[in-house]
Amino acid sequence: MPDCQLHYLPYHESPCERFALLRSAPGAVLLDAGRPVACRGRYDLFSAWPLAELAPLPNESANDFIQRLREALAGLGEASPPNGVELPFVGGLIGYLAYDFGRRLEQLPQQSRDDLLLPDAGIGLYAWALVTDHQARTSQLVFHPSLAQAERQRLIALFSEPCTSATGPFRLTAPFARNLAEAQYRNAIERVQAYIQAGDCYQVNFTQRFQAPCEGDPWTAYQALRQACPTPFAGYQVLSGGGAILSLSPERFLKVSQGQVETRPIKGTRPRGLMPEEDQAQADELLASRKDRAENLMIVDLLRNDLGRSCATGSVRVPELFALESYPNVHHLVSSVTGHLAPGKDALDLIAGSFPGGSITGAPKIRAMQIIDELEPTRRSIYCGSLLYLDVRGELDSSIAIRTVLVKDGQASCWGGGGIVADSDWQAEYQESITKVKVLLETLEALEG
Numbered sequence: 394m395p396d397c398q399l400h401y402l403p404y405h406e407s408p409c410e411r412f413a414l415l416r417s418a419p420g421a422v423l424l425d426a427g428r429p430v431a432c433r434g435r436y437d438l439f440s441a442w443p444l445a446e447l448a449p450l451p452n453e454s455a456n457d458f459i460q461r462l463r464e465a466l467a468g469l470g471e472a473s474p475p476n477g478v479e480l481p482f483v484g485g486l487i488g489y490l491a492y493d494f495g496r497r498l499e500q501l502p503q504q505s506r507d508d509l510l511l512p513d514a515g516i517g518l519y520a521w522a523l524v525t526d527h528q529a530r531t532s533q534l535v536f537h538p539s540l541a542q543a544e545r546q547r548l549i550a551l552f553s554e555p556c557t558s559a560t561g562p563f564r565l566t567a568p569f570a571r572n573l574a575e576a577q578y579r580n581a582i583e584r585v586q587a588y589i590q591a592g593d594c595y596q597v598n599f600t601q602r603f604q605a606p607c608e609g610d611p612w613t614a615y616q617a618l619r620q621a622c623p624t625p626f627a628g629y630q631v632l633s634g635g636g637a638i639l640s641l642s643p644e645r646f647l648k649v650s651q652g653q654v655e656t657r658p659i660k661g662t663r664p665r666g667l668m669p670e671e672d673q674a675q676a677d678e679l680l681a682s683r684k685d686r687a688e689n690l691m692i693v694d695l696l697r698n699d700l701g702r703s704c705a706t707g708s709v710r711v712p713e714l715f716a717l718e719s720y721p722n723v724h725h726l727v728s729s730v731t732g733h734l735a736p737g738k739d740a741l742d743l744i745a746g747s748f749p750g751g752s753i754t755g756a757p758k759i760r761a762m763q764i765i766d767e768l769e770p771t772r773r774s775i776y777c778g779s780l781l782y783l784d785v786r787g788e789l790d791s792s793i794a795i796r797t798v799l800v801k802d803g804q805a806s807c808w809g810g811g812g813i814v815a816d817s818d819w820q821a822e823y824q825e826s827i828t829k830v831k832v833l834l835e836t837l838e839a840l841e842g
Contacts, residue, residue, distance in 0.1 A: 394473045397483045400534040400549050408437040408525060409616055410556040412629070415441045416612045420517040421631040422487050424782060424790075427623035427641075428527055433718075434625035436481045437525040438782065443517030444469070446633060447488075455497035458514065459741045462486060465518045466785050472537050473786065480524055484537030485784035488516030489630055489638060489794070492773040495749045499759055502766045509774045509801060515632065521548060537785075560616070563609035564841055565805065569834045572602040572770060575823060581768045582819040588764060589815045596691050597755035597764050600810030601826055602771060603834060611637040611800040614837060618798070621836040622721050626792035628780040636801035638775050641833065642792040643720055644727075646750050646779050649740045649789040654704055654732045658692045658752035659795075660812055661685030661726025664828045665719070676717055676724045686715055688812045689726050695751035695758060696730045702746035704732030722832040740789040744781075750793045753777035755812060775799050776808035798833060807833055 405411060406429045415421050418441035426434025445465060449458045466485055474480040494513040495501070520537040521544070534552065536545050573581070578601060585597045607614075615629045618641050626642040645657040663679040666672030679685060693711055700709050713729035734743065754777075755761030765773075776799075781791035799806045809826040 394471045395538040396475050397472050397480070397538065398536040398545065399475060399478065400536070400545070402523070402532045402534065402552055404530045404532045405525060406527070408439055408523075409619070411523060411552060412439050413560060413612065414551060414556060416629075417631065418442055419631075419633070420446060420519075422517065423629040424487065424780060425619070425627040425629065426527060426625050427619065427627050430623035431625045435526060435528050437527075438482050438522045440487060440517075440519040440522040443519050445518040447514070447516045447518070448512045449494070449497065449514055453497070455494065455745060458497070459745055462516065462783075463741060466783070469518060469520065469537065469785055470539055471785055479526065479529070480535060481788060481790065482522050482524060482782050482784045483535060483786060484520050484522070484539075485518070485782065486516050487519055487782045488514065489775060489778055489780050490514045490744075490748065491775050491778040492749050494778065495762065498745060498748060499762065501762055505766050505769050505772045507772045509772070509799065509806060511774045511799065511801065515630070521545075523552065560613045561610035563607065563611060563613040565605045565607050565837055567606050568838055569603040569605040569807070572604065578823050579819045582813055582817065582822060584768060585764065585813045586815060586817065594760045594764065595756045596688060596812050596814050597761045598753050598810055598812050599765070599822070600769055600773065600776065600808050603807045603809070603830065605805050605837070606803055607800060607805040608803065611639060614798070614800065614805075614840065615639045617836050617840055618833055622796065622832045624720060624796065626780075628792065630780065632801060636799070638780070638794070638797065638799055640780055640792065640794050640797040642780075642795050642797065643718065643725065644752070644793040644795055646781075646791040646793045647740075647743055647747060647789060648791070649734065649743065649787060652734045654700060654734060654743060656696050656700065656730050656747070656750070657727055658689070658696055658730070658750070659718075659725045659727050660689040660692045660752050662811065662825055662829060663724045665722055665724065676719065679724050679726055680715065680717055684814065684816060685726050688814055689715060689728055691756045692752045693728050693730060695756045696747070699747040699751060700730060700732045700743070703734060703738045703743040705735040708733040723829060740783055740787050743789075748779070749777055750779070753793055753795065773808065774806065796830065796833060798837070805837060
């Protein structure tokens, strides 16, 4: 298998300065570990100028689109890192799957409005990336063997120059507005609970959308959000029709490395306290909450089933249950489910069998998704979809796109929600949906053009 070529650059803890050089380029995409403040992620990687851009055709099934992704990877060709070098990505696919890509996998009603018109997927095929390894404290350009020598030299020259790219202003022209009044939210929660009481489902993740008119450079908005809310599965992706996805996600969806699979569902949230004693009390309350632990366990069981579709029999395990993870504005309850890909299965099979993530649908998944479509007035678009990379070796990592802003057609859209169970209090759930995105809304509302 041919080796990639590496060109080492001075180590940068944040990718922002270098990514700014190409933030407006076609196909520019950044997967961001949130360093130096967020500390759980090992790698940043970004790229631009893809060899191909792939989106589903109007009536194309998920399986047919996934096969096109496989063919794109095969066409790029095999590659491996040089001996002794660990790399997450040696060339392959980077991009997003919207939540509504799930409509191509499952039969769902068509009641909610698709008013944002985001394609169900936007994935590029890339023969290079700038990869930073925060464990090894290295930054390097990674060139797939197929990349032309002239393009390698152009990229080396680009990143050898001082990073002086100026960013433009960004501002909202009105504050964020919710798409549901409190009475509508309460009615939806009560309808979910009626379904639960009838034995139709156990849990449904219900979401409301916040939206504001905006203008300016979305990269400026992303940098402000990143500073206010650093997270290990953040990302920024330029959209081909204009606008961008700005994601500050704390949640991994699926990871595959050498056939080993991991997912880390978040289910259970408390706001951070202003004083250390109050903050610790909030964390302790979350860890002790029977309701939150029960919700988390339901989703762990769902994900064990999802992973079992593509993992070897007997390999699915739960090595971590009900762990506490803390972020600038919230505490989360997080678990880990692992497995090993079965013979004949690949990372794209795993995605097809698990998408969208169970932590943001409910249980059972298909019925929960049907109820979501009935009760949420507008489609989720990128929210609860995924940002991901998948390289030619089959190495995959992906987020669940929560804490995410879509800037498109002069509107900034953001979503907040939570899992509803039989004993959920609608007022507490309403407040939690706001708590989860409050730091994002307030940060953008404070920006001045």
